[in-house]
Amino acid sequence: xxxxxxxxxxxxxxxxxxxxxVAFLIPFLMGIYxxxxxxxxxxxxxxxxxxxxxxxxxxxxxxxxxxxFTAKFTVVSVVLVNLFAFSLAMLLTRGxxxxxxxxxxxxxxxxxxxxxxxxxxxLIINGVLSWFMVDITFSASYGFWxxxxxxxxxxxxxxxxxxxxxxxxxxxxxxxxxxIDGASPRQVLRNVILPMVMPAVTICTFLTLTNSFKLFxxxxxxxxxxxxxxxxxxxxxxxxTFYGRVGYEGMGQSKAVLFFIMVAAIAYLQLRAxxxxxxxNA
Amino acid sequence: xxxxxxxxVVKTYGPEATVIPGMDLEIRDKxxxxxxxxxxxxxxxxxRMIAGLEEVSSGELYIGDRLxxxxxxxxxxxxxxxxxxxxxxxxxxxxxxxxxxxxxKTPKEEIDSKVREAAKMLDLERYLDRKPRSxxxxxxxxxxxxxxxxxxxxxxxxxxxxxxLDARLxxxxxxxxxELHRRLQTTFVYVTHDQTEAMTMADRIAVLKDGVxxxxxxxxxxxxxxxxxxxxxxxxxxxxxxIEARLEKGEGDDWYLNSGALAMQVPSGRFSGERLQKYAxxxxxxxxxxxxxxxxDSHRYKESDxxxxxxxxxxxxxxxxxYLTILTSGGSRVMARVSSRIMPQVGDEIxxxxxxxxxxxxxxxxxxxxx
Amino acid sequence: MTGKExxxxxxxxxxxxxxxxxxxxxPILVVLLNSFKGQFYITDEPFRLPTAETFVGLTNxxxxxxxxxxxxxxxxxxxxxxxxxxxxxxFTAMTxxxxxxxxxxxxxxxxxxxxxxxxxxxxMVMFTMSKLANMLGLDNPAGIVFIYLGFGAGLSVFLFSxxxxxIPEEIEEAAMIDGCNPIQMFFLVxxxxxxxxxxxxxxxxxxxxxxxxxxxxxxxxxxYKTIPIAVQYLQGGYGSxxxxxxxxxxxxSIVPIIVFYLTCQKxxxxxxxxxxVKG
Numbered sequence: 001x002x003x004x005x006x007x008x009x010x011x012x013x014x015x016x017x018x019x020x021x022v023a024f025l026i027p028f029l030m031g032i033y034x035x036x037x038x039x040x041x042x043x044x045x046x047x048x049x050x051x052x053x054x055x056x057x058x059x060x061x062x063x064x065x066x067x068x069f070t071a072k073f074t075v076v077s078v079v080l081v082n083l084f085a086f087s088l089a090m091l092l093t094r095g096x097x098x099x100x101x102x103x104x105x106x107x108x109x110x111x112x113x114x115x116x117x118x119x120x121x122x123l124i125i126n127g128v129l130s131w132f133m134v135d136i137t138f139s140a141s142y143g144f145w146x147x148x149x150x151x152x153x154x155x156x157x158x159x160x161x162x163x164x165x166x167x168x169x170x171x172x173x174x175x176x177x178x179x180i181d182g183a184s185p186r187q188v189l190r191n192v193i194l195p196m197v198m199p200a201v202t203i204c205t206f207l208t209l210t211n212s213f214k215l216f217x218x219x220x221x222x223x224x225x226x227x228x229x230x231x232x233x234x235x236x237x238x239x240x241t242f243y244g245r246v247g248y249e250g251m252g253q254s255k256a257v258l259f260f261i262m263v264a265a266i267a268y269l270q271l272r273a274x275x276x277x278x279x280x281n282a
Numbered sequence: 283x284x285x286x287x288x289x290x291v292v293k294t295y296g297p298e299a300t301v302i303p304g305m306d307l308e309i310r311d312k313x314x315x316x317x318x319x320x321x322x323x324x325x326x327x328x329x330r331m332i333a334g335l336e337e338v339s340s341g342e343l344y345i346g347d348r349l350x351x352x353x354x355x356x357x358x359x360x361x362x363x364x365x366x367x368x369x370x371x372x373x374x375x376x377x378x379x380x381x382x383x384x385x386x387k388t389p390k391e392e393i394d395s396k397v398r399e400a401a402k403m404l405d406l407e408r409y410l411d412r413k414p415r416s417x418x419x420x421x422x423x424x425x426x427x428x429x430x431x432x433x434x435x436x437x438x439x440x441x442x443x444x445x446x447l448d449a450r451l452x453x454x455x456x457x458x459x460x461e462l463h464r465r466l467q468t469t470f471v472y473v474t475h476d477q478t479e480a481m482t483m484a485d486r487i488a489v490l491k492d493g494v495x496x497x498x499x500x501x502x503x504x505x506x507x508x509x510x511x512x513x514x515x516x517x518x519x520x521x522x523x524x525i526e527a528r529l530e531k532g533e534g535d536d537w538y539l540n541s542g543a544l545a546m547q548v549p550s551g552r553f554s555g556e557r558l559q560k561y562a563x564x565x566x567x568x569x570x571x572x573x574x575x576x577x578x579d580s581h582r583y584k585e586s587d588x589x590x591x592x593x594x595x596x597x598x599x600x601x602x603x604x605y606l607t608i609l610t611s612g613g614s615r616v617m618a619r620v621s622s623r624i625m626p627q628v629g630d631e632i633x634x635x636x637x638x639x640x641x642x643x644x645x646x647x648x649x650x651x652x653x
Numbered sequence: 654m655t656g657k658e659x660x661x662x663x664x665x666x667x668x669x670x671x672x673x674x675x676x677x678x679x680p681i682l683v684v685l686l687n688s689f690k691g692q693f694y695i696t697d698e699p700f701r702l703p704t705a706e707t708f709v710g711l712t713n714x715x716x717x718x719x720x721x722x723x724x725x726x727x728x729x730x731x732x733x734x735x736x737x738x739x740x741x742x743x744f745t746a747m748t749x750x751x752x753x754x755x756x757x758x759x760x761x762x763x764x765x766x767x768x769x770x771x772x773x774x775x776x777m778v779m780f781t782m783s784k785l786a787n788m789l790g791l792d793n794p795a796g797i798v799f800i801y802l803g804f805g806a807g808l809s810v811f812l813f814s815x816x817x818x819x820i821p822e823e824i825e826e827a828a829m830i831d832g833c834n835p836i837q838m839f840f841l842v843x844x845x846x847x848x849x850x851x852x853x854x855x856x857x858x859x860x861x862x863x864x865x866x867x868x869x870x871x872x873x874x875x876x877y878k879t880i881p882i883a884v885q886y887l888q889g890g891y892g893s894x895x896x897x898x899x900x901x902x903x904x905x906s907i908v909p910i911i912v913f914y915l916t917c918q919k920x921x922x923x924x925x926x927x928x929x930v931k932g
Contacts, residue, residue, distance in 0.1 A: 012747040013748050017748075113863070116864075235774065263773075368826065
């Protein structure tokens with residue numbers, strides 16, 4: 001089959017390959033190249049070496065602020081989302097009436113697009129804050145917590161589903177054995193349930209981590225970065241660099257490359273951590 | 283209707299990985315030929331080369347008079363039954379069987395009649411609308427057979443089709459497949475690692491080891507006249523006993539002596555004196571099947587048969603017979619298969635005889651039979 | 654716990670869940686209510702129910718639809734999503750099958766590149782890609798489908814590959830002997846066996862593409878609007894924004910996705926759980 005199939009490469013692979021090259025590969029390589037240049041359009045690029053990268057940190061603290069904001073936000077989100085999701089999953093695996101309806105309700109926010117989400121919560125948060133005569137752009141921490149709330153609303157349901165599947169996969173005889181051994185619910189949780197759902201924890205952590213770190217739409221809609229640029233996360237900062245003013249495209253590109261390196265590093269670390277843990281369990 | 287010819291067929295997967303060094307085999311038209319051998323001997327590879335699923339590295343492969351080395355499987359007029367049945371899970375039994383015909387643009391009525399005919403022959407009529415996942419192993423097996431039959435190919439290829447079935451089903455299916463062969467009058471090439479299967483079903487058997495055909499013959503001939511130790515040990519269960527013995531020349535006839543297990547005269551007529559002469563004074567291997575190690579009370583016993591004395595180590599009763607392992611005074615272990623009328627106990631001293639008419643002699647170095 | 658205690662505990666749990674569910678649904682309800690209020694009564698008191706004074710019926714909806722060309726936006730979102738998802742599922746399945754069965758060097762390299770692309774954040778390529786799309790004339794709804802194929806290929810090929818590997822090669826060999834050429838083999842034998850995976854991948858891609866803002870905005874945004882772009886459009890500019898229209902538009906944006914979800918619920922949930930395992 002191999003031999004005959006090879007002749008059909010054009011049919012099976014070419015469309016994907018061409019689309020991939022045009023939409024991703026070339027832009028990616030161009031992006032790396034351009035990060036070392038100063039340019040306004042792709043054709044008039046002037047090589048400037050690492051100066052763009054240096055400017056990223058020297059010219060303003062936007063990027064560094066965005067980094068810390070993003071990092072804090074990510075950590076908080078990962079912890080909270082997984083905590084809520086897991087708790088909900090535990091509640092929804094008791095066979096209570098209407099479990100399916102609850103599942104639907106908790107998952108639904110995940111379907112809604114980032115921009116729409118941002119405006120929904122902007123309305124609500126501003127509505128609450130108006131009692132105190134302020135709005136979300138008053139302080140960066142309002143924006144921060146607003147985003148955290150939004151993130152939890154959006155992601156908890158998704159992660160909950162994964163946890164539910166993991167919990168349901170725990171062999172019932174393990175739980176029965178624990179009950180016979182006289183374990184209290186907390187002990188069961190710690191010694192039986194948690195270890196068994198570890199793979200799900202890994203996956204959910206990874207998903208919340210990457211989703212939080214790369215967040216754009218919601219950030220854009222909810223605060224737009226206000227006040228000033230203080231609530232701009234990394235993705236939004238890069239966007240602003242490109243499209244906020246003219247003349248900073250090279251810097252935008254180098255910020256993007258740095259962003260990519262960060263995301264890749266996170267993915268790599270996660271992979272290593274999972275693999276080590278899997279080796280442990282094996 | 284076609285026979286299959288392999289002329290110096292070689293299969294390699296790379297410079298250091300030659301699986302089949304050069305095979306010559308003639309499979310006659312309408313014959314039921316079984317390729318048998320231990321895992322990794324190349325029997326499946328050979329079958330797949332005939333099917334066209336593996337490329338022939340060098341040599342010639344003929345189906346009928348056609349050279350088919352570069353012919354695609356679908357144009358070789360063959361059909362194959364896989365060990366795992368390989369049924370299309372998303373198609374009904376009917377569709378599974380009709381698929382090949384549909385691809386060849388066979389008219390609908392013809393497809394229908396052929397499928398139903400095969401279904402009838404294989405007792406699958408009730409299952410035509412079912413999907414494979416709701417069928418048992420035996421039923422799936424029959425669908426696989428039906429799929430192959432419906433195409434009326436020149437050659438049927440079967441790759442260990444019964445290996446995934448339980449023992450009782452296997453025996454049942456064995457006779458069904460044999461019956462099928464008789465009805466269809468088509469060449470069957472069958473692969474198995476189970477020598478019992480081979481012995482009961484085949485017209486001829488080709489025993490393979492490391493990609494080389496050791497012997498290709500009728501079951502009877504393989505059993506009675508194995509050409510080397512491998513074939514002798516592979517065919518027949520339990521395995522043939524191999525005992526080292528010195529061949530000494532006596533007066534006129536030769537006779538031999540063993541280090542304690544056996545001492546007897548070589549029956550005249552069965553072995554050429556010339557060949558024996560070459561081994562005079564050397565150690566050779568004597569082969570005797572457990573079923574040919576007989577009780578001295580047996581009607582087969584003759585005075586010239588050598589005696590085997592020893593202590594019973596194990597005794598496994600299988601109903602009509604007992605399998606005994608005997609430890610001789612020389613330290614050899616001999617297995618015997620005798621009638622359970624004897625019923626020896628473990629630890630008993632026992633004297634049995636080696637039926638001289640069923641002796642096999644082998645060269646100790648080359649492992650070839652001495653005739 | 655005794656039976657009675659258990660029952661009571663269950664009831665408490667139930668009430669607690671109802672409460673949480675209400676909290677979860679509340680934001681949507683708030684938006685819904687506000688969409689029926691006059692635009693100046695929203696920002697300051699979003700939690701007040703519409704009164705006779707503030708109730709404006711469907712005015713906001715009419716305004717929102719008119720200002721953003723919502724129906725066109727809906728049409729474009731639908732066209733782009735459906736076509737992109739269809740194209741992605743078809744071509745990535747084919748590519749995944751080819752790469753898994755043909756173990757040539759170029760195929761393997763392509764696979765690694767695809768997997769690699771899953772890690773790269775959009776910001777890395779957004780500027781160059783939109784300019785390139787512009788240069789190649791891909792800045793239209795049909796062109797963006799092509800771009801989505803290139804972008805969505807990574808994840809989809811990766812997921813498909815896992816499932817293609819699970820298909821026993823013997824089935825394909827049987828099909829070869831039955832007489833299939835590669836195209837027949839793929840459409841008649843392989844793809845039907847991949848159907849469950851295809852559904853999952855279709856759902857994942859639908860959710861991504863339907864809600865996508867940045868990519869369409871950069872590539873076709875100045876000439877065509879999708880729903881997310883339309884929503885953002887109401888926001889743009891430094892003048893005041895019509896909150897009423899915004900509320901209405903938010904509701905209109907949510908409705909299709911909820912309908913989609915309620916119809917395919919089972920598959921979506923199954924897909925989420927399954928996709929996570931592969932991840």
